[in-house]
Structure formats: structure tokens, C-alpha cells
Amino acid sequence: MTTGEPAVARRVHVSGTVQGVGFRPYVFRLAQTHGLAGWVCNGGDGVDIHIEGAGQALEQFLHVLPAEAPLAAEISALEVCQASPLALQSFVIRPSVRAAVPITRIAPDLAICEACLHELFDAVDRRHGYPFINCTDCGPRFSIVTALPYDRPNTTMAEWPLCSLCAAEYHDPANRRFHAQPVACPDCGPGYRLVRRDCQGRRPRWDSGDAIAMAADLLVRGAIVGVKGIGGYHLACDATNAAAVLTLRQRKVREEKPFALMVRDLEVARQLAVVTPLEEEALRSAARPIVLCTAAVPLIGVAPDNPEFGLMLPYAPLHHLLFASGAPPVMVMTSGNRSEEPIAFRDDDAEQRLCGIADALLVGERAIARRIDDSIVRATGAAPMILRRARGYAPGVVARIPSSRPILAVGGDLKNAVTLVIDGQAYCSQHIGNLEQHEALTAFRQTIAELLAMYGVNPEQLLVAHDRHPQYRSSLEARAMPAFAVAAVQHHQAHVASVLAERGELDREVIGVAFDGTGYGDDGTIWGGEFFAGSVREGFQRVAGLHPARLPGGDAAARMPVQAAAGFLAALETSNNGIDFTRPPFGFPSRFSRSQAVLSSGVRVFTTTSAGRLFDAVAALLGFVRPVTFEGQAAMWLEHLAGACNGGEELPVGVECGTLDWRPTLQALVDLRLGGVEPAELARRFHRALAEGIVRVAEVLAARHEVGELVLSGGVFQNVQLTRLVTSRAATRGLRVLTNLAVPANDGGLSLGQAALAAAALGRG
Numbered sequence: 001m002t003t004g005e006p007a008v009a010r011r012v013h014v015s016g017t018v019q020g021v022g023f024r025p026y027v028f029r030l031a032q033t034h035g036l037a038g039w040v041c042n043g044g045d046g047v048d049i050h051i052e053g054a055g056q057a058l059e060q061f062l063h064v065l066p067a068e069a070p071l072a073a074e075i076s077a078l079e080v081c082q083a084s085p086l087a088l089q090s091f092v093i094r095p096s097v098r099a100a101v102p103i104t105r106i107a108p109d110l111a112i113c114e115a116c117l118h119e120l121f122d123a124v125d126r127r128h129g130y131p132f133i134n135c136t137d138c139g140p141r142f143s144i145v146t147a148l149p150y151d152r153p154n155t156t157m158a159e160w161p162l163c164s165l166c167a168a169e170y171h172d173p174a175n176r177r178f179h180a181q182p183v184a185c186p187d188c189g190p191g192y193r194l195v196r197r198d199c200q201g202r203r204p205r206w207d208s209g210d211a212i213a214m215a216a217d218l219l220v221r222g223a224i225v226g227v228k229g230i231g232g233y234h235l236a237c238d239a240t241n242a243a244a245v246l247t248l249r250q251r252k253v254r255e256e257k258p259f260a261l262m263v264r265d266l267e268v269a270r271q272l273a274v275v276t277p278l279e280e281e282a283l284r285s286a287a288r289p290i291v292l293c294t295a296a297v298p299l300i301g302v303a304p305d306n307p308e309f310g311l312m313l314p315y316a317p318l319h320h321l322l323f324a325s326g327a328p329p330v331m332v333m334t335s336g337n338r339s340e341e342p343i344a345f346r347d348d349d350a351e352q353r354l355c356g357i358a359d360a361l362l363v364g365e366r367a368i369a370r371r372i373d374d375s376i377v378r379a380t381g382a383a384p385m386i387l388r389r390a391r392g393y394a395p396g397v398v399a400r401i402p403s404s405r406p407i408l409a410v411g412g413d414l415k416n417a418v419t420l421v422i423d424g425q426a427y428c429s430q431h432i433g434n435l436e437q438h439e440a441l442t443a444f445r446q447t448i449a450e451l452l453a454m455y456g457v458n459p460e461q462l463l464v465a466h467d468r469h470p471q472y473r474s475s476l477e478a479r480a481m482p483a484f485a486v487a488a489v490q491h492h493q494a495h496v497a498s499v500l501a502e503r504g505e506l507d508r509e510v511i512g513v514a515f516d517g518t519g520y521g522d523d524g525t526i527w528g529g530e531f532f533a534g535s536v537r538e539g540f541q542r543v544a545g546l547h548p549a550r551l552p553g554g555d556a557a558a559r560m561p562v563q564a565a566a567g568f569l570a571a572l573e574t575s576n577n578g579i580d581f582t583r584p585p586f587g588f589p590s591r592f593s594r595s596q597a598v599l600s601s602g603v604r605v606f607t608t609t610s611a612g613r614l615f616d617a618v619a620a621l622l623g624f625v626r627p628v629t630f631e632g633q634a635a636m637w638l639e640h641l642a643g644a645c646n647g648g649e650e651l652p653v654g655v656e657c658g659t660l661d662w663r664p665t666l667q668a669l670v671d672l673r674l675g676g677v678e679p680a681e682l683a684r685r686f687h688r689a690l691a692e693g694i695v696r697v698a699e700v701l702a703a704r705h706e707v708g709e710l711v712l713s714g715g716v717f718q719n720v721q722l723t724r725l726v727t728s729r730a731a732t733r734g735l736r737v738l739t740n741l742a743v744p745a746n747d748g749g750l751s752l753g754q755a756a757l758a759a760a761a762l763g764r765g
């Protein structure tokens with residue numbers, strides 16, 4: 001304070017993602033630059049600043065503050081009010097204040113930054129080769145937080161006291177590790193060790209360098225190694241070693257579902273796949289998701305029957321060290337679990353569950369507070385689309401939903417994720433998984449308990465929203481909660497609402513199209529091909545749908561495309577009676593005839609409008625006659641088949657008032673297939689027919705309800721071919737298409753839509 005100008009002072013309150021992202025040191029440095037005095041501290045609900053000094057410098061400070069904030073920070077509000085100058089002489093960072101109601105966002109886990117990466121491989125740096133290196137710009141956050149506010153004692157690093165050098169960095173506001181909560185070094189921090197299956201019981205020393213070198217060596221020699229990362233254990237092996245990949249499939253009991261790959265760098269990625277600029281951007285983003293890219297070379301067993309690879313770049317320092325120690329440049333990096341179980345993240349659990357799968361475990365000493373899977377992104381459209389929202393994104397705010405009370409939306413039973421709305425901010429949890437599995441259900445309960453505790457929500461104040469399906473685990477759990485009120489939300493309305501909620505367009509009137517596998521309909525039947533009119537604010541009315549089919553065997557039909565085919569074919573005219581579908585070109589197995597018998601018996605036959613099952617039926621007719629080994633497999637197969645062909649007019653499709661009739665489409669498909677037309681061409685023409693049908697139904701509805709926007713959601717619209725066709729055809733009819741971007745179009749986005757509709761219903765009273 002060298003000027004003679006009288007000092008002025010301001011109190012500033014910053015809310016948003018401002019803890020654990022280097023915000024306080026940033027404020028400190030900014031204050032120093034402008035010659036201002038005062039203090040900054042983490043409050044329970046954001047960051048508080050007292051700033052004083054010369055008026056002009058103070059104005060500049062306030063101007064720059066939001067503009068140059070650290071990359072990982074996200075400011076949702078900045079309140080400035082007058083304050084009295086306290087004649088302070090310097091600027092300091094004060095210890096955190098523990099507020100009664102902590103409402104500060106936790107930042108997601110971030111990939112290692114360039115500065116730390118440089119030090120990691122700098123032979124004279126004291127953190128050279130140290131797998132837990134991090135700073136305020138990078139490293140774990142959500143995966144190590146145990147309570148708020150975000151401070152070292154509230155993380156899984158609490159048990160590692162800082163050495164004098166680390167402490168000096170931690171307390172030096174000019175240092176880039178100033179208040180980096182997970183800061184550590186080889187002298188004071190955790191390490192890694194390698195536990196081999198063949199010497200169980202013996203626990204080697206924590207020697208990161210040795211452990212990583214041995215793991216890399218094992219991987220080169222074709223072994224399967226369990227690798228503890230940020231949000232859990234991966235199972236890794238050399239992706240170019242077919243024997244290793246197939247062994248992993250057998251041991252993990254994962255028949256055909258694609259394995260994700262971690263590649264050493266972008267150059268290696270480009271040798272494997274076509275990587276577009278948008279895909280490169282997604283690959284390099286701090287969230288470091290798995291990005292689906294078109295495969296350019298075959299890798300046996302990695303992604304059977306699938307033209308895409310799920311690629312990711314190394315994100316933990318450990319991954320970089322593994323590659324630098326000679327690990328194979330392309331590694332399978334799949335979740336550490338058996339089959340569809342949730343990923344293992346605790347060491348004892350990993351040793352138990354992975355012991356029959358991995359030849360060795362690379363165990364890190366730092367505990368993981370909660371399981372967080374890798375996120376999955378598709379970046380083929382105009383903007384990246386999130387297919388699985390977890391590490392790097394969760395638990396971020398995905399939308400603003402004004403509500404007079406806190407809302408917890410519990411999602412559905414498959415691909416579960418939950419959403420908590422508090423003070424108008426919708427926090428979406430990480431992907432939790434299939435609640436039919438005990439471990440996922442436990443994680444579901446734990447996630448809810450943690451979210452409520454972290455944000456200081458009293459469960460008795462909650463409005464809890466759940467799916468209308470009375471038998472869903474999530475519905476049963478929701479209704480057992482000690483909530484203020486409980487609301488049931490229709491599945492497909494929630495899908496449509498999720499798109500509008502993430503865009504903040506709660507008042508926009510639209511035609512919403514929800515196509516998926518199954519959801520509980522208002523009439524108790526299985527819906528899955530529905531059209532709605534309305535808005536989130538006023539609610540939706542179902543105004544059209546797919547022509548219904550009778551499905552033999554209920555849920556089992558989802559695993560057997562020929563079973564779905566039997567159901568959909570039964571709705572066609574009797575002219576198909578003479579066709580023997582067990583013979584070429586169809587070659588259906590005997591299950592088809594058994595399904596037909598079930599249909600005529602009428603026992604265990606269910607009415608459905610499921611678009612997912614329609615895709616299954618068509619896939620069966622075009623050659624997918626075996627059972628699926630993972631959800632959505634047949635539909636994905638059909639999409640890829642269609643992608644292999646460009647030509648062909650759309651097959652006929654029936655559009656009547658309120659119905660999209662697929663019967664003419666299916667009949668034409670059968671006739672043309674018998675006539676020798678290639679499956680790829682028919683797959684393409686089926687996609688075109690369905691897109692045309694959707695747009696024609698929507699066009700009529702849009703005119704009737706005087707709206708110009710079409711919302712597409714539900715798992716079926718993860719099909720890029722279909723979504724593109726609908727979007728372009730809708731545009732020619734003056735309709736703008738809105739889709740999910742921030743949350744998945746599949747049931748992973750359901751809870752956001754539930755929360756939005758529940759808030760709106762609450763507002764209507």
C-alpha cells in the first residue's frame with residue numbers, strides 16, 4: 001500500500017467449484033500482484049475474501065478475479081459487498097472455517113498436469129518417478145474426499161504427515177502445491193507394491209520403482225495385472241497379445257463386450273484408430289475419458305464384431321510410469337471385476353475378487369474413498385456425448401433446477417446414477433451400475449448417504465423422486481427413505497426431461513421422443529417407443545407411440561433377439577405362415593419355434609412398444625440369431641451393420657394418427673431378405689425407415705402443438721446412425737433436434753429428468 005489514496009474494502013463470496021482447485025493461492029497471487037491486503041479462506045459454502053487497498057487496484061482485482069480463475073475452477077456466483085477497511089498490512093490465506101451446512105462442490109479427479117509430468121520424468125527432481133505426484137492443478141479429488149470442507153484431514157491422505165519439504169511447499173502461497181491437499185513425496189507419502197499370485201501371503205516392501213518395473217515386465221510377458229488407479233482397480237494386459245486377451249476374457253467371464261484400451265500416447269492411438277480433432281480433444285481433456293474411435297487395425301479379442309475401439313490416454317502418474325518402464329504401448333485396461341460386477345476399489349476386496357483373474361496386483365497405498373469408473377464419451381457429432389458419466393466429471397453440477405426444497409432423484413435400476421438438487425444446483429453422481437447386484441445396491445446406498453452428508457441435507461426435508469416401476473429396487477429404496485415426500489416419475493418422461501433440464505430449458509414446449517429398451521408405462525405395459533408433448537414446467541402428455549407388439553417371455557426376450565423376432569413377426573399378416581424361419585437366409589434356432597408356441601399359448605406374453613426390442617427383432621432377421629452377451633449388443637451390431645452401407649431407399653413405414661407402425665417395414669425386410677438383398681443394405685434402409693417414421697409422426701404433432709423443437713432421448717438414441725438421420729430429416733421439416741450431452745441418453749441420465757419433473761410438480765403444488 002504505497003499510494004496515498006484512502007483504502008477501500010470489499011467482502012467477496014465466491015461459490016461454485018472453488019475448493020481443491022488452487023483457488024485460494026490464485027486469489028493470494030492476484031492480491032499480491034495488485035498490492036492489496038486482506039485474507040481468503042475456504043468456507044463450508046465456497047470461498048470468502050476480504051480485500052482492501054487502493055480503489056483502482058481493487059476494481060482491477062475484482063475485474064480479473066473471475067476472468068483468470070484456475071482451469072479446474074467453476075464459479076457459479078460471485079457476491080461483492082462493501083466492507084470497512086481493517087488497516088491490514090498483508091494478504092494471508094486463513095485456515096478453513098467449518099460451516100454448519102457445507103455446500104461447496106467437490107471437484108472431479110483430474111489427469112496429471114504438464115508441470116507434474118515434467119517433474120515426474122526429471123531425474124533430479126525429488127519426485128522423480130513418484131506415482132502419487134500432484135499439484136493444485138491436477139490429481140485426485142472426489143476419489144479421496146471423505147468429508148467437506150476439502151482439506152487434507154478430510155481426505156484419504158490424512159494418515160500421511162507431510163515431511164518438511166512437502167510442508168514448505170504446502171504452506172508457501174507462491175508454490176504451485178500451496179494447499180494441494182493430496183501433496184506427497186517419496187519420503188513422506190504412500191507407495192506402490194506388487195503382490196504376485198504365486199507368492200500369496202508374502203507382502204513385499206512398498207517400493208514403487210521396483211513394483212512398477214516388475215509389473216511392466218509381467219505385462220510384456222503376457223500376464224494379467226490388476227492395477228490400482230484413481231477410482232478403482234483395472235485389469236491390464238498387452239492388447240496385442242491375443243492369448244493374454246482371451247485368457248482375460250475367460251477369467252473375467254466377459255464373452256464379447258468390448259475391452260477399453262489405454263494407449264501410451266496419441267501417436268499410438270493414431271496407429272490403432274482414426275482419431276478426429278474432436279476425439280483428440282476429448283482424449284486429451286483433463287477428465288481423460290474412454291473415447292470411442294473407429295478402429296483402423298484388428299486386435300484379436302479386444303472388441304469382437306465391433307468396428308470401434310474405446311481408447312484412453314494415461315491419466316494417473318502411475319500409468320505414465322508403467323509405459324516409461326516398458327509396459328506394452330497398447331494395453332487392455334478394463335474394470336477390475338468379474339463379469340458385470342462393480343469395479344473393485346478396496347485392496348482386500350481386490351485381492352479376494354481378482355485373485356482368480358490377475359497374476360499380480362499393483363497395489364497403491366493411498367486408499368480410494370469411493371469407486372469411480374472410467375467415463376465413456378462418443379465424440380462423433382457436433383459435440384461430445386457422454387455415454388457413461390463417472391471419473392473426471394462426477395460429482396459435477398449438470399443443471400440448474402430451481403426448487404423450494406432439496407430433491408433426491410434415485411434413477412432407475414440399470415446404469416444407475418442419482419441426482420441431488422440443493423440450492424437449485426443439480427449434482428449428478430458417478431455411474432453406479434446395475435442395482436440387481438448386491439455390490440451396486442450397497443454403492444447406491446453409500447452414494448446417497450455420502451451426498452446427503454457432504455451437502456448437509458437432512459433426509460427428512462427431502463423430496464425423493466423415483467421411477468414409477470413399483471418393483472424397481474430403486475423405487476423400493478426410495479419409498480423406504482425417511483423423506484418429506486416421495487414422487488413417482490414415468491420413465492420416458494424422465495428421459496425427455498433430462499435433455500431439457502441439462503439445457504436449462506424447463507419452460508420450453510417440445511415434442512419429446514423417448515426410445516429405449518424398457519420402462520414402466522402408465523398403463524402397466526412395457527413402454528419404449530413413446531412420443532410426448534409438453535414442457536418440464538407443465539408436464540408431458542403421451543401423444544403417440546410405436547405400434548405395440550406381443551413379446552413372449554418378458555425380460556428373457558431382451559437376451560434373445562430371435563425371441564423378440566417371434567413377437568414382432570406375429571403382428572404381421574398371415575402371408576408369413578409359409579416361411580420357415582429356421583432355414584436360410586434366416587436360420588433361426590429352435591428357440592424361435594418355442595417362442596411362437598409361447599405366443600399362441602398366451603401365457604407369459606407381454607404387450608410392449610419397446611424400440612429396443614424392435615431393433616433386436618430386426619437384428620435377428622438380418623443374422624444376429626445367438627443370445628446377446630451384454631445389454632444392447634444386438635442393436636449395436638445392427639447399427640454397425642448399417643454403417644457398412646450407404647445406399648438404399650428407406651423401407652416403407654406406416655404413420656397414422658398417434659402411431660408409428662413398423663409392420664410394413666418389417667414385412668418389406670422379410671421379403672427383401674428372402675429376395676437376396678444384403679443384410680447391410682437392409683440394416684441401413686431400416687434405420688432410414690425408422691428415422692422417417694419418427695420425423696413424420698413428430699411433424700404432425702409439432703404442428704398440432706405449435707412447437708419447433710424435437711427432443712430425442714433414451715438408450716436407442718445412442719445410435720449415431722439413427723440420431724443423425726432423424727436430425728437431418730427433422731431439419732428439412734423445420735424442426736430443431738435437442739439431445740443429451742452432459743448426461744447419458746440411456747438410464748444413466750434418468751435421475752436428472754426425474755429431479756426436474758419432481759421440482760416442477762412441487763412448483764405447481
Ligand code: ZN
Nearest residue numbers: 113116135138
Ligand atoms: Zn500437477
Ligand code: ZN
Nearest residue numbers: 163166185188
Ligand atoms: Zn514429502
Ligand code: FE
Nearest residue numbers: 516518519747
Ligand atoms: Fe430407459
